[in-house]
Amino acid sequence: MTSFPVSDSAARMQSSSTFKAMQAAANLREQGFDVIDLTVGEPDFPTPQFIKDLAVEGLNKGFTKYTPSAGLKTFVESVADFYNEQFGATVLPTEVAASCGGKQALFNAVCTLVNPGDDVLIPKPYWVTFPEIVNFCGANNVFIETEETDFILTADQVRDAITEKTKLLIVNSPSNPSGRVIPTDEMRKIIELCAEREIYVLTDECYLFFVYPPAEVFSSAALPEELRKYVCIAGSFSKTYAMTGWRIGYTIAPESWTKAMTKLQSHSASHPTAFVQYACAKALQQPERSLAEVQTMLSEYKKRRDWLIPKINEINGLKCAMPEGAFYAFVDVRGLFGDRYSTSEQVSDHLLNEKHVVATDGAAFGSEGFLRFSYATSLENLETAVERMSSLFGIDRALAT
Ligand SMILES: Cc1ncc(COP(=O)(O)O)c(C=O)c1O
Incomplete structure (x- = not known):
């Protein structure tokens, strides 16, 4: 055979x-x-009981049908409101798209930006999926060694790794596998440098709130517009709310990037489960809880x-x-x-x-x-x-x- x-x-x-x-x-x-x-x-x-109850409520309310590919209106609005409230950001609902977990968010982001032959910067150690998405797209992984700085990526390291063909940097803080957190100032410098060179940045914020003080929670959503133009945030409910099996995440990116990702997703998963989107939207509307x-x-x-x-x-x-x-x-x-x-x-x-x-x-x-x-x-x-x-x-x- x-x-x-x-x-x-x-x-x-x-x-x-x-x-x-x-x-x-x-x-x-x-x-x-x-x-x-x-x-x-x-x-x-x-998973917190009140989120489970919200999913049941969603089912009983009839959230059992297709939703728009970018997600329910209430979902994209709730994600935008949550980031705006928590981080003083100015995210628009049209900049948010629901996805089946952070993984699909990452996949959508890379596949809609990167062409075969482009270089993608990935700091080491990296989460296993990053280079594989790049491989799938036929682009080149350009790894940045960070052991010298105890696995905390610096703007200098990024500067040294940039090539003529660099299209994207993928960064993940707090990091899987190192658990290290890039300090807010350094993260800003990294994104400023990339924006200056017209390099896009995909920030995987899957562990966003899992930060131990005195380290600070930082979301790139809080960056000014001129920097956010180059940034796509991949977010997830999986770790933050102990919802790995529910398969729900999202992207926050400029509207044109969001549209491209939504188009891609409309021909693959379509959207994450309707009543799961409902439950997550309602949960984000109660940020204190x-x-x-x-x-x-x-x-x-x-x-x-x-x-x-x-x-x-x-x-x-x-x-x-x-x-x-x-x-x-x-x-x-x-x-x-x-x-x-x-x-x-x-x-x-x-x-x-x-x-x-x-x-x-x-x-x-x-x-x-x-x-x-x-x-x-x-x-x-x-x-x-x-x-x-x-x-x-x-x-x-x-x-x-
Ligand atoms: C760094 C990182 N990003 C993204 C994901 C994907 O999570 P999910 O697709 O469950 O949201 C994981 C899961 O282990 C992860 O560690």
């Missing part, structure tokens, strides 16, 4: 290596092992972060900077390299096979030598994981408390 003649665009994409790690965890669990899975990139909290739910989750993540990072740093050969946002610890494991290991994949495989602790290899995010641990799991699971890692790699007695 001849193999399926997959298209060139699809063949240029790699499957997601974060899903591979999740699969490895599931396989071990099926064999009866007590697996601690730290690969999961989704909140371990349920919605953000109180976010705060409850955030304080739990903070407790875990504050416990986990010092404990990781006590383990022989592991090193992790304090993440200011999201729910990931991006751990440098190169201190373990020597006779036994020479790659982070070998470290994660050994940890998986010996101790049944599953982490994601940093190579998946373009940073070999690191492992990503998600702390969107109970403190109890984190304690077990740390115990198991300590018994495998040993404890640095000088640091242990």
